[in-house]
Amino acid sequence: xxxxxxxxxxxxxxxxxxxxxxxxxxxxxxxxxxxxxxxxxxxxxxxxxxxxxxxxxxxxxxxxxxxxxxxxxxxxxxxxxxxxxxxxxxxxxxxxxxxxxxxxxxxxxxxxxxxxxxxxxxxxxxxxxxxxxxxxxxxxxxxxxxxxxxxxxxxxxxxxxxxxxxxxxxxxxxxxxxxxxxxxxxxxxxxxxxxxxxxxxxxxxxxxxxxxxxxxxxxxxxxxxxxxxxxxxxxxxxxxxxxxxxxxxxxxxxxxxxxxxxxxxxxxxxxxxxxxxxxxxxxxxxxxxxxxxxxxxxxxxxxxxxxxxxxxxxxxxxxxxxxxxxxxxxxxxxxxxxxxxxxxxxxxxxxxxxxxxxxxxxxxxxxxxxxxxxxxxxxxxxxxxxxxxxxxxxxxxxxxxxxxxxxxxxxxxxxxxxxxxxxxxxxxxxxxxxxxxxxxxxxxxxxxxxxxxxxxxxxxxxxxxxxxxxxxxxxxxxxxxxxxxxxxxxxxxxxxxxxxxxxxxxxxxxxxxxxxxxxxxxxxxxxxxxxxxxxxxxxxxxxxxxxxxxxxxxxxxxxxxxxxxxxxxxxxxxxxxxxxxxxxxxxxx
Amino acid sequence: xxxxxxxxxxxxxxxxxxxxxxxxxxxxxxxxxxxxxxxxxxxxxxxxxxxxxxxxxxxxxxxxxxxxxxxxxxxxxxxxxxxxxxxxxxxxxxxxxxxxxxxxxxxxxxxxxxxxxxxxxxxxxxxxxxxxxxxxxxxxxxxxxxxxxxxxxxxxxxxxxxxxxxxxxxxxxxxxxxxxxxxxxxxxxxxxxxxxxxxxxxxxxxxxxxxxxxxxxxx
Numbered sequence: 001x002x003x004x005x006x007x008x009x010x011x012x013x014x015x016x017x018x019x020x021x022x023x024x025x026x027x028x029x030x031x032x033x034x035x036x037x038x039x040x041x042x043x044x045x046x047x048x049x050x051x052x053x054x055x056x057x058x059x060x061x062x063x064x065x066x067x068x069x070x071x072x073x074x075x076x077x078x079x080x081x082x083x084x085x086x087x088x089x090x091x092x093x094x095x096x097x098x099x100x101x102x103x104x105x106x107x108x109x110x111x112x113x114x115x116x117x118x119x120x121x122x123x124x125x126x127x128x129x130x131x132x133x134x135x136x137x138x139x140x141x142x143x144x145x146x147x148x149x150x151x152x153x154x155x156x157x158x159x160x161x162x163x164x165x166x167x168x169x170x171x172x173x174x175x176x177x178x179x180x181x182x183x184x185x186x187x188x189x190x191x192x193x194x195x196x197x198x199x200x201x202x203x204x205x206x207x208x209x210x211x212x213x214x215x216x217x218x219x220x221x222x223x224x225x226x227x228x229x230x231x232x233x234x235x236x237x238x239x240x241x242x243x244x245x246x247x248x249x250x251x252x253x254x255x256x257x258x259x260x261x262x263x264x265x266x267x268x269x270x271x272x273x274x275x276x277x278x279x280x281x282x283x284x285x286x287x288x289x290x291x292x293x294x295x296x297x298x299x300x301x302x303x304x305x306x307x308x309x310x311x312x313x314x315x316x317x318x319x320x321x322x323x324x325x326x327x328x329x330x331x332x333x334x335x336x337x338x339x340x341x342x343x344x345x346x347x348x349x350x351x352x353x354x355x356x357x358x359x360x361x362x363x364x365x366x367x368x369x370x371x372x373x374x375x376x377x378x379x380x381x382x383x384x385x386x387x388x389x390x391x392x393x394x395x396x397x398x399x400x401x402x403x404x405x406x407x408x409x410x411x412x413x414x415x416x417x418x419x420x421x422x423x424x425x426x427x428x429x430x431x432x433x434x435x436x437x438x439x440x441x442x443x444x445x446x447x448x449x450x451x452x453x454x455x456x457x458x459x460x461x462x463x464x465x466x467x468x469x470x471x472x473x474x475x476x477x478x479x480x481x482x483x484x485x486x487x488x489x490x491x492x493x494x495x496x497x498x499x500x501x502x503x504x505x506x507x508x509x510x511x512x513x514x515x516x517x518x519x520x521x522x523x524x525x526x527x528x529x530x531x532x533x534x535x536x537x538x539x540x541x542x543x544x545x546x547x548x549x550x551x552x553x554x555x556x557x558x559x560x561x562x563x564x565x566x567x568x569x570x571x572x573x574x575x576x577x578x579x580x581x582x583x584x585x586x587x588x589x
Numbered sequence: 590x591x592x593x594x595x596x597x598x599x600x601x602x603x604x605x606x607x608x609x610x611x612x613x614x615x616x617x618x619x620x621x622x623x624x625x626x627x628x629x630x631x632x633x634x635x636x637x638x639x640x641x642x643x644x645x646x647x648x649x650x651x652x653x654x655x656x657x658x659x660x661x662x663x664x665x666x667x668x669x670x671x672x673x674x675x676x677x678x679x680x681x682x683x684x685x686x687x688x689x690x691x692x693x694x695x696x697x698x699x700x701x702x703x704x705x706x707x708x709x710x711x712x713x714x715x716x717x718x719x720x721x722x723x724x725x726x727x728x729x730x731x732x733x734x735x736x737x738x739x740x741x742x743x744x745x746x747x748x749x750x751x752x753x754x755x756x757x758x759x760x761x762x763x764x765x766x767x768x769x770x771x772x773x774x775x776x777x778x779x780x781x782x783x784x785x786x787x788x789x790x791x792x793x794x795x796x797x798x799x800x801x802x803x804x805x806x807x808x
Binding site: 051056059140145147166169173259 | 626629630631632633634635636637639640641642643644645650672673674675677695696697698715734735736737738739
């Protein structure tokens with residue numbers, strides 16, 4: 001039960017761990033997203049600062065043009081309705097603007113105008129023919145003509161320009177302004193992108209990208225950013241935050257400061273975030289983090305839990321299996337008579353109890369059931385016991401267990417048995433049915449045993465054949481030709497254990513005449529020899545008493561005599577498996 | 590086509606009979622010009638540090654003088670344009686059911702927009718191009734430019750529109766080729782009429798209208 005609870009604990013722990021991992025992943029994803037969001041906000045602030053600085057630098061650079069004497073003089077002559085400059089004057093001023101613009105180097109404008117006080121364009125760069133046009137209603141120019149230095153962003157004939165203008169004054173009054181414009185394109189994106197490592201910078205006009213710069217392999221590609229452009233622009237005015245372009249890319253956009261913001265001109269900064277999948281949980285892990293782990297807990301707690309689980313598993317299962325294994329081995333060796341249920345718990349105890357019940361009931365394999373059902377001597381004796389724990393036969397675990405020898409082992413003996421076996425009544429001697437075929441008593445169990453010894457049959461009538469085959473009295477008496485087929489069936493196939501004396505030398509018979517005194521003496525002799533042998537083998541003798549021993553011998557003798565129709569029974573003591581054992585030999589004559 | 594030709598011929602015949610001039614002026618209210626830009630339009634707008642700031646002039650480019658009355662000929666002088674980077678003037682008018690033309694006299698492209706005017710789609714108008722706006726009854730409608738946020742104006746639909754005249758920075762306006770007869774002189778600014786006066790244009794001489802005092806600007 002505990003081990004099952006332990007499995008539940010492990011399952012819950014695993015579930016908690018997985019939940020923690022996924023929660024951690026979600027938290028990590030949010031953290032990554034938050035960091036990316038914050039980074040993009042900083043990018044936008046930095047971009048704004050850079051664009052502000054760039055505008056200031058352009059305004060300052062225009063001073064070189066605004067203070068140039070030819071510029072001032074020409075504009076002064078053109079202003080205040082003094083007349084329109086001649087084409088040659090305009091041309092000369094335009095050339096001058098070209099020269100001055102070239103000197104601006106990095107701040108060189110793509111578009112430069114010199115306007116008089118009324119806002120009329122007096123001179124331009126060669127490529128910007130706008131002479132005699134007016135710009136007086138453009139806020140940038142209007143403010144410049146009022147004395148302000150100002151920047152702006154224009155959409156000018158389809159292109160986007162960062163504009164700057166500053167007033168031109170001469171003789172203590174405003175005479176015009178210099179207007180300067182730089183195209184917004186890849187160059188501007190590159191210069192801004194250099195300030196934002198690992199970011200992609202895109203300038204857009206409506207849905208079109210007019211300039212882009214990718215800041216390295218970590219930055220999203222231009223196409224990736226462009227794909228998200230529409231969504232970013234749609235959210236540009238609604239939210240201050242960034243917008244997700246794809247799973248790991250976010251971008252933040254801002255309209256460019258200037259009148260062109262009205263035309264949806266702006267810039268966008270895109271960045272890739274760290275991966276935060278389950279595999280990416282450790283993407284942002286540093287070696288310091290690993291070093292700071294409480295390794296005693298990371299390793300120790302699982303080990304303790306593992307040990308606890310193994311202990312519980314051992315206590316509930318392995319221990320039971322081990323006890324059962326040992327007990328079954330001992331049972332096979334006939335060292336115990338049943339499985340130790342007391343040492344087992346729950347299911348194993350139940351199993352052992354069931355097996356024990358089966359053992360006690362004699363349940364077994366069907367093919368051997370008839371043989372096992374035969375009664376051996378111990379069973380016979382046990383059935384006649386006064387109690388289960390008295391005398392030699394009262395020690396059940398000390399009783400020799402019947403064993404069956406193979407037929408092959410007994411073949412040679414059985415032929416003798418045929419000769420020696422007395423013919424049954426009504427059956428002629430030498431009948432094949434009795435020759436060599438053990439007489440079995442199938443289905444005989446402990447409960448079916450004869451309840452009590454019947455009056456002994458002193459002696460079965462000897463057949464002629466038996467007489468003819470009876471050895472001469474000169475046969476050596478030490479080892480009678482002992483073969484009893486029925487003893488084989490009873491599990492005493494071993495001739496050493498199941499000996500039936502068919503012919504006893506006369507001398508021996510005379511010496512052991514089964515008179516009352518002689519029988520008593522025989523029993524005394526057997527008892528003394530058994531006790532002595534038992535002591536030699538180191539077996540217990542404390543429970544042995546002669547009276548009980550004799551009563552058992554009487555009971556056994558009665559059964560053996562009845563079963564084998566013997567005239568008498570001789571008991572001999574021998575050592576079996578390190579213990580003293582008794583062997584009953586029916587005497588036919 | 591035939592009707593138009595007949596109308597034009599009748600108008601020419603009438604004008605030939607009497608085409609007079611109406612001159613007038615609008616007094617300045619002295620109110621500063623509206624700031625058309627916001628701080629979001631620039632990073633820097635700083636004084637130059639040398640000369641004092643030039644005060645903003647009241648250019649009256651948001652004023653439009655119109656004559657209304659019983660006249661079936663085409664509206665006189667009611668053509669408008671982009672000039673200097675914005676509508677000039679920013680308040681324009683058209684007779685209801687006719688089309689008003691807005692010419693781009695700038696060197697760069699504009700894209701006029703009319704908020705709320707059904708059937709009108711903002712399109713780019715390059716330098717020299719003319720954008721025609723069909724004007725139904727109703728209005729006024731707000732005008733703008735897709736490219737230039739500072740462009741702002743209003744379009745009025747007037748059923749008995751006779752003539753239009755812009756107001757100069759000095760406040761003066763002038764109607765030419767106006768048939769003699771009784772009219773209403775109105776001064777429009779943005780969405781409102783800020784001054785009006787009934788006038789009768791005499792035949793054979795120019796009508797001088799006393800200076801009008803427009804209402805002060807709404808806050």
